[in-house]
Amino acid sequence: MPTLGIDVGASKVRYVIWEGNQALLDEEVKLPAPGREELGRVFQEISQKIKETKVSTVGVGLPGTVEEEMVTYAPNFPTLLEWDFKPELEKLLNAPVRLFNDAKAFVFAEVQAGAAKGKQNVVGLTLGSGLGGGIVFNGALYLGKGTAGEVGHEIVDLPNRREAEDFASAKFFQKFGKSPDELRQLAEDGDQTAKQAFNEFGKNLGTIIANLVNLLDPEVIVLGGGIAGAYDFFIEETKKAAAGLIVNPNRKNIEIKKAALGNSAGAIGAAILAKI
Amino acid sequence: MPTLGIDVGASKVRYVIWEGNQALLDEEVKLPAPGREELGRVFQEISQKIKETKVSTVGVGLPGTVEEEMVTYAPNFPTLLEWDFKPELEKLLNAPVRLFNDAKAFVFAEVQAGAAKGKQNVVGLTLGSGLGGGIVFNGALYLGKGTAGEVGHEIVDLPNRREAEDFASAKFFQKFGKSPDELRQLAEDGDQTAKQAFNEFGKNLGTIIANLVNLLDPEVIVLGGGIAGAYDFFIEETKKAAAGLIVNPNRKNIEIKKAALGNSAGAIGAAILAKI
Numbered sequence: 001m002p003t004l005g006i007d008v009g010a011s012k013v014r015y016v017i018w019e020g021n022q023a024l025l026d027e028e029v030k031l032p033a034p035g036r037e038e039l040g041r042v043f044q045e046i047s048q049k050i051k052e053t054k055v056s057t058v059g060v061g062l063p064g065t066v067e068e069e070m071v072t073y074a075p076n077f078p079t080l081l082e083w084d085f086k087p088e089l090e091k092l093l094n095a096p097v098r099l100f101n102d103a104k105a106f107v108f109a110e111v112q113a114g115a116a117k118g119k120q121n122v123v124g125l126t127l128g129s130g131l132g133g134g135i136v137f138n139g140a141l142y143l144g145k146g147t148a149g150e151v152g153h154e155i156v157d158l159p160n161r162r163e164a165e166d167f168a169s170a171k172f173f174q175k176f177g178k179s180p181d182e183l184r185q186l187a188e189d190g191d192q193t194a195k196q197a198f199n200e201f202g203k204n205l206g207t208i209i210a211n212l213v214n215l216l217d218p219e220v221i222v223l224g225g226g227i228a229g230a231y232d233f234f235i236e237e238t239k240k241a242a243a244g245l246i247v248n249p250n251r252k253n254i255e256i257k258k259a260a261l262g263n264s265a266g267a268i269g270a271a272i273l274a275k276i
Numbered sequence: 277m278p279t280l281g282i283d284v285g286a287s288k289v290r291y292v293i294w295e296g297n298q299a300l301l302d303e304e305v306k307l308p309a310p311g312r313e314e315l316g317r318v319f320q321e322i323s324q325k326i327k328e329t330k331v332s333t334v335g336v337g338l339p340g341t342v343e344e345e346m347v348t349y350a351p352n353f354p355t356l357l358e359w360d361f362k363p364e365l366e367k368l369l370n371a372p373v374r375l376f377n378d379a380k381a382f383v384f385a386e387v388q389a390g391a392a393k394g395k396q397n398v399v400g401l402t403l404g405s406g407l408g409g410g411i412v413f414n415g416a417l418y419l420g421k422g423t424a425g426e427v428g429h430e431i432v433d434l435p436n437r438r439e440a441e442d443f444a445s446a447k448f449f450q451k452f453g454k455s456p457d458e459l460r461q462l463a464e465d466g467d468q469t470a471k472q473a474f475n476e477f478g479k480n481l482g483t484i485i486a487n488l489v490n491l492l493d494p495e496v497i498v499l500g501g502g503i504a505g506a507y508d509f510f511i512e513e514t515k516k517a518a519a520g521l522i523v524n525p526n527r528k529n530i531e532i533k534k535a536a537l538g539n540s541a542g543a544i545g546a547a548i549l550a551k552i
Contacts, residue, residue, distance in 0.1 A: 065524055073523060121420050133491075137413060144397055144493025147524045154487045155521060158432040158443060158480065167434060204434065211430045215409075215491070217420025245431060247349060248341055248423045 001056035004093065005271025006046065007102055007264075008062050010034045010076055010129070013042045016264055017053055018271035021113055025050070026264050034077045039085070047092045058089065058097045059274025061105035061266040063132075067146040069099050076129065098274045103132025104141055104149055105269030106259070110222045111136045112272050114260035121218040124259075125151060126225035127205075131169040135216065141273065156208065167204035170227065173197060184230040195233060202234030206241025213246050213254050224259035231258050277332035280369065281547025282322065283378055283540075284338050286310045286352055286405070289318045292540055293329055294547035297389055301326070302540050310353045315361070323368045334365065334373045335550030337381035337542040339406075343422040345375050352405065374550045379408025380417055380425055381545030382535070386498045387412045388548050390536035397494040400535075401427060402501035403481075407445040411492065417549065432484065443480035446503065449473060460506040471509060478510030482517025489522050489530050500535035507534050 002019035009031070017025040027049065029042050064074025064081075071080040090097045107116075107124025116122045120139050126132035133151030135142040142148055152165035165171055173180050176197050186194035209221055223231065235256065243252040259265055278295035285307065293301040303325065305318050340350025340357075347356040366373045383392075383400025392398045396415050402408035409427030411418040418424055428441035441447055449456050452473050462470035485497055499507065511532065519528040535541055 067524070067526065072525060135491075137418065142413065145495060145527070146493065147527070148491060148493035150490035150523050153490045153521075153523045155432060155483050156434040158483050161483075161521070207431050207434050207437075214426035214429045215411075215424060217422060217424035219421060245429075245437070247426050247429045248343070249348060250343065251421070251423070 001054060003271040003275050004050060004055040004058045004095070005105075005267040005269070005274065006058065006060045007105065007266030007270060008039065008060060008077075009102070010063060013039075013046070014263055014267045015046050016267040016271055017050060017055065018268060023264065023268065025053075026267075028263070034079055036079050036083045039079060040088075043085070043089055043092060050093075055093065055095050057274045058093055058095050059105070059270030059272070060089070060097060060099050061102035061270040062099060063102050063130075065147050065150075066099045066101045071099065072147075100270050100273050101132070101134070101149070102126070102266045104134035104143070105267075105273060106132070106224050106265045107134030107136060107222060107269070108141050108273055109261055109265040109269030110224070110259055111139070113268060114222070114265060115257040116220050116222050119219045121216070122220055122222060123151075123212050123216060123218045124222040124224065125208075127169060127223060127227035128225035129170045131165040132225070151208065151212070154208070154211070156211070164208050168201065168208050172201055172204065180227045180230065184233065187230065187233050198230055198233035199237045201227075202237030203241045205234065206238040207245060209238065209254065209256065210242045210245035213242065213251055214248075217248070217251065218254075220255040220257055222257050222259055224265055228258055277330060279547040279551050280326060280331040280334045280371070281381075281543040281545070281550070282334065282336045283381065283542030283546060284315065284336060284353075285378070286339060289315075289322070290539055290543045291322050292543040292547055293326060293331065294544060299540065299544065301329075302543075304539070310355055312355050312359045315355060316364075319361070319365055319368060326369075331369065331371050333550045334369055334371050335381070335546030335548070336365070336373060336375050337378035337546040338375060339378050341423050341426075342375045342377045347375065348423075376546050376549050377408070377410070377425070378402070378542045380410035380419070381543075381549060382408070382500050382541045383410030383412060383498060383545070384417050384549055385537055385541040385545030386500070386535050387415070389544060390498070390541060391533040392496050392498050395495045397492070398496055398498060399427075399488050399492060399494045400498040400500065401484075403445060403499060403503035404501035405446045407441040408501070427484065427488070430484070430487070432487070440484050444477065444484050448477055448480065456503045456506065460509065463506065463509050474506055474509035475513045477503075478513030479517045481510065482514040483521060485514065485530065485532065486518045486521035489518065489527055490524075493524070493527065494530075496531040496533055498533050498535055500541055504534055
């Protein structure tokens with residue numbers, strides 16, 4: 001029986017019907033605001049769209065910390081803390097619902113069916129409005145006591161208590177007064193300032209990747225999220241910076257790959273995780 | 277049959293005969309210099325001391341990166357890169373020899389028989405001339421592709437490319453013109469500058485621990501190495517700084533424990549690892 005995977009973002013919700021390692025349906029719905037009513041309407045819409053399909057279980061990826069099926073931290077989507085939607089969604093879809101962190105769902109999907117397929121030890125990063133992370137050890141999602149993988153909140157500027165997210169997410173680009181998408185457009189048109197912005201971003205990301213390689217020594221790093229669309233503009237600096245900081249001489253050319261499942265990775269990962 | 281564990285440090289070598297989860301013998305030999313001749317003489321001395329005991333296997337903990345039974349990085353003990361002593365030691369002790377990183381041997385010993393006994397997910401830190409680290413996941417030593425756990429080389433000051441070791445090892449105390457031992461003595465005598473030095477060290481260490489908790493969410497952090505002797509002078513600031521930076525509200529009071537096996541942990545860990 002197929003599984004339903006739903007990936008809830010701050011401005012859109014993606015959902016897939018997943019069976020036999022492929023998506024039978026893959027749709028996106030706009031979310032006008034990250035509010036309770038708006039999200040409720042999207043869930044209604046999804047239930048209507050899939051009502052002909054009987055699903056065995058539902059996995060939901062969420063932009064926040066998920067612990068024992070509860071959202072415990074969601075600064076960019078506070079509705080998720082205030083509204084325990086799981087029982088309502090179970091009734092609506094007539095199937096058990098399980099909740100996951102979106103970045104962890106993303107990396108698990110990439111290991112199961114994407115850029116890191118078949119790898120045992122993988123770190124995935126989502127480069128978006130924040131910096132999300134997920135860790136796979138021995139082929140399984142690693143959660144520690146429940147919430148491991150918060151790469152974005154690593155302090156990488158100890159004297160000023162600034163975290164990785166300030167250096168390698170959309171937050172980094174704020175000083176340029178433009179969004180990462182706008183800057184990518186400019187870089188494609190040959191704008192030097194925009195290119196320089198991505199160079200600097202790439203260098204920062206390389207440092208964060210070196211930290212992860214020195215600490216976790218994975219086989220591959222997978223990059224997803226909106227900013228990964230500008231991969232070609234930053235990856236060279238990323239690889240150079242990482243190589244300069246990775247301690248082990250045999251790991252300096254760590255494999256860094258762009259995510260393969262695109263915008264569907266989070267929904268696919270939630271669908272797969274829900275079955276495990 | 278018992279196992280021999282040897283922990284090679286820059287100025288001393290510790291060795292234990294380990295059987296039935298206890299040390300039948302636990303000795304230390306001074307190493308006048310980290311050179312090939314000096315270490316060769318110490319190995320001779322050990323072989324003489326244990327010649328009445330038949331050991332099944334020998335584990336050696338080394339201050340460097342060990343990968344596939346080879347030392348690949350040892351900035352504080354270059355002899356280890358230049359001299360492949362394993363075959364000589366096997367002949368001398370008439371038993372197979374296996375090589376490990378000393379900090380990883382330390383944390384594994386603390387999980388098997390020390391402060392973190394019975395825990396499944398543990399991070400251990402050795403606070404000494406450098407900052408060593410070891411990670412245990414699901415009760416097993418985690419090595420990634422072979423060399424995971426290099427906490428000390430994590431960049432925690434990205435703008436200046438300074439690493440964790442600069443903030444939370446003997447290197448941090450250099451600016452005070454005294455060794456950690458001298459400063460601990462002064463702190464015990466009530467010296468305010470020395471106390472302040474440990475407060476600052478503690479705060480730095482708390483930040484590094486918060487990073488590890490956010491990323492790996494372990495059950496407990498174990499602190500060993502010479503500077504852990506000054507635990508009482510820094511732990512309060514460490515816990516306060518960590519609590520302020522750990523994202524998950526349920527993990528703010530992460531358990532931080534002082535190592536229980538003292539100076540023998542590295543040798544015990546090497547002995548246990550050699551049997552696995």
